[in-house]
Amino acid sequence: MDFTMGPSAQALRGELRGLVAEHVPPGFLGAFTDDPADLEVAQSFCRLLAARGLLCLAWPERYGGRGASVWEQTVVREEMWAHHEPRGAQYMGVNWVGPTIMRHGTPEQRRRHLPPIARGEAIWCQGFSEPDAGSDLAAVRTAARRDGDGDGWRVSGQKIWTSYAAMAQWCFLLARTSTGDKKQHGLTVFLVPMADPAVEVRPIPSMMGPHHLNEVFFSDLRVTDADVLGNVDEGWAVVQEVLAFERVGIARYARCERLLRAAPSVLGDRWAGLPAELRGRWARMLTHCRRARLLAYQVVSTQSRGTVRPGDAAAYRIAVTRLDQDSAEVLMEIVASAAPDGAEARRFRLQVEDHWRYSRASTVASGSVEMQQILLSRALLAS
Known part of the structure; x- marks a missing residue:
């Protein structure tokens, strides 16, 4: 497995790292x-x-793209x-x-929404989770009802845990438009402006900071x-496709690996004084980074052929979110x-x-680990 993806990918990495170094402050x-x-x-x-x-x-x-792979x-x-x-927040768009x-x-x-995203101007938020419908997304109760004038709808309800809602111009909103034998039926996606007076955003304070x-x-x-x-x-059907792309869309393993690999050089001589058990856990986290990367690349491979298999996306999501938390614990213990002293x-x-x-x-986020385990189990049983 070539984790470098070849010379052109390496050149792209170099270009991106150069832009970050030049235009993003060191403490960002x-x-x-x-x-x-x-x-x-x-x-x-x-x-x-x-x-x-x-x-x-x-x-x-x-x-507005370059037609790259x-x-x-x-x-x-x-x-x-x-x-x-x-x-x-642009990664969402x-x-x-x-x-x-x-x-x-x-x-x-397409004419209205794609050019602003491609120019880096439009910020979107996701109107999915509700107080009584988080991981059970199909149980949403935000309702859209015909208002009697032919093509009009009236939407009423509440969403929660909505990242970037206070700064977003648009919301990718899931609402119930009818009821049926299954709760997955009768759901519709609306693209709605956040500036409308009928939309109210209330921030939820948290240790993650504003806007999350x-x-x-x-x-x-x-x-x-x-x-x-x-x-x-x-x-x-649209939402299932969205979730599969969203769950692989954040390369959490990349930050984990960068911080883990930086630790020995940042600590310098103090690295050797760490308990052997802690350094062993550090090494194990690096192997888990590689595992998560492999699972991500498996999803990317199927995506390159025009599909995303829910089971693959769920397996990756389970591995990478656990890596996120386990590596964070190890890194916190290390520091x-x-x-360590000094600005760096x-x-x-x-x-x-x-x-x-x-x-x-x-x-x-993006569906609990428990829900990912259910998705993966269903995929395995169906195979």
Whole structure:
């Protein structure tokens, strides 16, 4: 297995790392901190990537991409997540909102939504989870009802844990449009503007910082058939495709591996003084990084052929979220045990702490580990 993906991928990695080094401050820990300047760094970096054709690398040229392979897009995904995602929230639009609109959208929806994503301008949020329908996504109760004028709908309900809702211009919203024998039937995806007065966002304070967790309330929001993505009542098929792409869309293993590999050089002579058991766990985490990467590449391989198998995506998700948490624990113990000094060491400690905070949510974000285990079990039984 060639983990370098060949010379062209290595050159792309070098280009991306050079851009990060030149345009992203050394202490950058992501766009969603208490400092608004961090968000502007991300927005500016997105525009830079877009201008160089690197933001939507694998998109078709007619939609603002370069027609590159999904493997090249994987390189971008890995390098961005390894360096605390300097694209900010744009990965959502790039990884799955845009591709889903390409596959299921009308010509007008493609014209309206794809160019702003490709330029790095539009921020999207995902209106899926609800207070009583988190992992059981098909149980959503946010309702869209015909308002009697032919093509109009009225949407009312509540979403929760909605990342970036306070800054997003658009929401990829799942709502119930009818009831049937199965709860998966009668669901529809709407593309709705967040600036509408009928949409209210309430931030949820957390240790992850601002913008990550929000409640969103829809109070008689008016939308039309032009805002429906795909077919009415058939949104579940669209959502299943979205979740498969989303679950492999964040290369969590890349940040884990970068921080783990940096630890010995940052600690210097203090590395040898760490307990042998802790250094052994550190080495085991590196092997788990490789395992998660292999599982991710298996999904990318099927994706390159135009499909994503739910079982493969679930297996990857289980491995990478557990890696996220286990590696964070090991890294926290390392920095606590060695107490490194100096500017580089302080930055490393802050990166590790940020990694630990993010890892707390990883086994519930995009579907809990328990739900991933159910998906994987079903896939194995069906094979």
